[in-house]
Amino acid sequence: MIGLVMAGGKGSRMEFLAPEKLLLEYEKPIIFHVIDSLNDSHCFSKVFAATSPNSPDTKRVLEERGIETLDxxxxxxxxxxxxxxxxxxxxxxxxxxxxxxxxxxIIQKLVEFNSESVWTSFLTSKEFLNSLGLKSNLLVKYDSVECAYTGISIINADKIKNLNLVNEDYVILNDKRIAFNLNTNEDFELLNSS
Structure with a gap:
């Protein structure tokens, strides 16, 4: 299995002076924390970070640290x-x-959910998010439960031809380690207050 960290966004919901969320630190730069967690799980033959022209500083800093990037x-x-x-x-x-x-x-636990499904996305319930003081604008209803995407999926790339035609399976897992996604300044402030 390959680990792929999506790190090419503009960070447009963050209003910090720094152009990218890469520069945000909790215990260390968050992007490094995510990549180190993937590597430390020993679940992946290779770990890549996806970057874009929207995130040139991210690409530079990752490559300086020896992390392989995909454009x-x-x-x-x-x-x-x-x-x-x-x-x-x-x-x-x-x-x-x-x-x-x-x-x-938690990565090891998520990998155990791998099945023959083409696409499995991990969700957390809206109720659980609210209990953490978090909110999401991107919700989906699954098994009569309103849920938010965590930003984590396991995908069989061999069976992907067009994302518009993929049937997505879901797993609801209410765990703050996957629920806490830094999208806004408020999220960052909440993280630092906990």
Whole structure:
């Protein structure tokens, strides 16, 4: 299985002076925390970070640290992910680069959910998010439960031809290590207050 960290966004929901979320630190730069957690899980034959023209500083800093990057066109998360999946084989563990509480233990647990499904996305319930003081604008209803995407999926790249035609399976897992996704200044402030 390959680990793929999506790190090519503009960070437009963050209003910090720094141009990218890469520069945000919790215990260390969050993008490094995510990549280190993937490596420390020992679940992946290779770990890559996807970057784009939207995130030149991210690409530079990752490469300075010896992390292999894959270039995308910066045409949005779905388009960039589709572009990369077309070039990959086997199962790919896709994760957002802004999950500050992610650790190797939860990654190992998520990998155990791998099945023969083409696409499995991990969700957390809206109720659980609210209990953490978090909110999401991107919700999906699954098994009569309103849920938010965590930014983590396991995808069989061999079976992906067009993302528009993929049936997505879901797993609801209410765990703050995957629920806490830094999207806004408020999220960052909440992280630092906990």
């Amino acid at each position: 995308t066109q910066g045409n949005g998360y779905v388009n960039d992910l589709n572009f990369l999946l077309q070039k990959m084989d086997g199962f790919v563990f896709v994760v957002s680069g802004d999950l500050p509480l992610l650790d190797e233990e």
